Amino acid sequence: MKVAFPYLGYDTIALKKFVELLGAESCLGPPLTARTLSLGTKYSPELICLPFKITLGNFIEALEAGADTLLMAAGARKCRFGYYHYLQENILKKIDNRHCFYAISQYTPYEFFFKKMPQIFGVTPQKVIYATWLLLHYSALIDYFRKLIRLTRAYNFYDAQKKELEALRIIENVSSFKEVQKAKKELRKIFSPIINTSNEIIRIGLVGEIYLMLEPFANYEIEKELGKLGVLVVSKRSLYRHLKHLLKLDLFDLRTISNAYKYLKDSPGGEAIKTVGEAHIFAKKNIDGIIHIYPFTCMPENIAYEALQKLARDYEIPILSISIDEHTSKTGLLTRLEAFVEVVKRKKFKG
Amino acid sequence: MKVGIPRALLYYRYGEFWKSFFKCLNVDFIISPPTNKKILDQGVKYVSSEVCLPVKIICGHLDWLKNKATHLFLPRFVELNNGLYTCPKMIGIVDIARFHFQNYFQIISPKIKNNFYWTHFKLGLKLTKNPLKVKNAIDNAQKYLNSYPKLKANGAPKILLLSHFYNIYDYYISQPIIETFKNQGFTIITKEHLDNKRLNSTKGFAKNIRWVYERELYNAFYYFLPQVQGVCNIISFGCGPDSLISEVMLNEAHIQNKPFLQLIIDEHTSATGLITRIEAFCEIIKKRLDNNVSSIIL
Known part of the structure; x- marks a missing residue:
């Protein structure tokens, strides 16, 4: 069984290990490129949002590479994301009919542990629970790694590039709970020499839609580009937090929602409430600016956009909202980022 | 007290219900005129260019109402029968209205979450002390919810x-x-x-x-x-x-x-x-x- 799932930035490593732990081989296809996007766009409906197009292109390329089982997250609620799999299943069936497509609902943990996963992989529920527990630790490790690399990039970008490869090699070799702890120590050792804490750096909070925030291909490597400009990116979104949120283990959730309440009295679906809540926390914590990224025509994030405009006026904090689709050019995006960083810098150091 | 009701979005479904409901409770209300070019042009100014046309239109209606009413009636439809959602924009429109029109009028936005009847009952109790009157008003208004035009059968395609x-x-x-x-x-x-x-x-x-x-x-x-x-x-x-x-x-x-x-x-x-x-x-x-x-x- 060759299993494919959409790429998810650095967290792909954790998901890959999860699948391999369940006794399947992972076959994700080549890394995401312009070809992935154009393939996805070709088969997608006209008005759909960007994550649909990228994940669809991703699946097509995985099928070309020989995958026979496709896994897609699901869970129909207010956001369009929960409905992706109905259309993708139909479209992929027309392209190649020798594969199995499984939609895995995010909001039914019981079904996930005891029915769906055991049925797909032919393993016992205990094994699934154990694998999920390890997945949580792997993703925590990657979350930690992302925190370190963001900090390093802000101070010494080219050094960070070198150390990133080294760190990723360590993470890829992890295969048990004990090794996760060991890898954490090693990561700290690798990144420690270049971490110094001076105040002469600007901090920009990154909020938005989760897929765009996690997958560097989808957000045109915005974190890296900001790091190149000497900005420390602060972000609360990761696969680790999302898993914790789904398993109802995340205490930070409550804080986010209570902070969002001033602007959104009810969740409009998706991650809008988190976007607004996190932005509010950032604004209170004196973060210098906020960048909000979301797919073009994303419904919940558009509501969040309106809330963020109000928040920007209330706290006098610069907010840049970037909606991304397949026509976004990287050069245009970079110009906007540079201008925004200049604005933030001028505001911070004007005295 | 003058309640403003925008003639947009959910008005086209529940408008007749609300009209009858407020009339029975002797509440003075004003409904914005049918959409025209001027209303749409005003509405476009309030929201981002990415949202759908009906949301832009409702903002234009709110703009029209802003100096003509003291209260704004804009219920928040979150879930309807058996946990079915409306749409993110319909949930968020109340917040958008709050951001832009908070200073112009008090916004009445009861939250409807599988309880259409009770939400209106509670709202009615705020407007009048007599629960029987509220019940009558809702029962009277309810006939407008389930009225459908009959299909005329003729030979045309x-x-x-x-x-x-x-x-x-x-x-x-x-x-x-x-x-x-x-x-x-x-x-x-x-x-x-x-x-x-x-x-x-x-x-x-x-x-x-x-x-x-x-x-x-x-x-x-x-x-x-x-x-x-x-x-x-x-x-x-x-x-x-x-x-x-x-x-x-x-x-x-x-x-x-x-x-x-x-x-x-x-x-x-x-x-x-x-x-x-x-x-x-x-x-x-x-x-x-x-x-x-x-x-x-x-």
Whole structure:
């Protein structure tokens, strides 16, 4: 069984290990490129949002590479994301009919542990629970790694590039709970020499839609580009937090929602409430600016956009909202980022 | 106290109910005029350019109301019968109204979450002390919720006009479309011609749809498809649910070999362009009817 799932930035490593732990081989296809996007766009409906197009292109390329089982997250609620799999299943069936497509609902943990996963992989529920527990630790490790690399990039970008490869090699070799702890120590050792804490750096909070925030291909490597400009990116979104949120283990959730309440009295679906809540926390914590990224025509994030405009006026904090689709050019995006960083810098150091 | 009700979005579904409800409770209310160019132009200024046309229109209506009413009635529809959601923008519109119009009027926005009756009952109790009067007002108003136009049967070819109520009954949006179909000699069927039970059925793909109005659209499509000669789907640009469900319906129509026209509208759409497309579409249907050819693939 060759299993494919959409790429998810650095967290792909954790998901890959999860699948391999369940006794399947992972076959994700080549890394995401312009070809992935154009393939996805070709088969997608006209008005759909960007994550649909990228994940669809991703699946097509995985099928070309020989995958026979496709896994897609699901869970129909207010956001369009929960409905992706109905259309993708139909479209992929027309392209190649020798594969199995499984939609895995995010909001039914019981079904996930005891029915769906055991049925797909032919393993016992205990094994699934154990694998999920390890997945949580792997993703925590990657979350930690992302925190370190963001900090390093802000101070010494080219050094960070070198150390990133080294760190990723360590993470890829992890295969048990004990090794996760060991890898954490090693990561700290690798990144420690270049971490110094001076105040002469600007901090920009990154909020938005989760897929765009996690997958560097989808957000045109915005974190890296900001790091190149000497900005420390602060972000609360990761696969680790999302898993914790789904398993109802995340205490930070409550804080986010209570902070969002001033602007959104009810969740409009998706991650809008988190976007607004996190932005509010950032604004209170004196973060210098906020960048909000979301797919073009994303419904919940558009509501969040309106809330963020109000928040920007209330706290006098610069907010840049970037909606991304397949026509976004990287050069245009970079110009906007540079201008925004200049604005933030001028505001911070004007005295 | 003067309550302002914007003639947009959910007004086209619950407007008659609210009118009767407020009248029974002796509350003075004012309804904004039907959408016109000026209202739309005002509305566009308030929200980002990415949101759908109905949201821009409602902002224009709120702008019209801002110096004419003391209170604004804008309920927040989160969930309707059996945990079906409305749509993110309908949930968020109250917050958008709060950001821009907080200083102009007090916003009355009861939250409707599977409790349409009780929410209005509680609202009524705030307006008057007498619970019996409130009950009467709601019972009186309720007849407007379930009234449907009867379908007139004649020999004319039928077209299924699929869209949300806030697109079809807002004549500023839909008039050129409806007029053109009528001029071409077609009878128009909308989802309102179907009874409540069929609209909310969970047969087939409809059970996967958790958006209440989309489910109704899909059920209407599924039920009427064999009876009509063509389907016209009006989508407002940026409408999330429509972008998905329309694709599902398009596939189905292809399988059954029925002409399917997707009209995507926003504030820049010109009526002339729409009319040309609809006329071409009507020609195709007529040609099919004349030759009895069923192999023309759209």
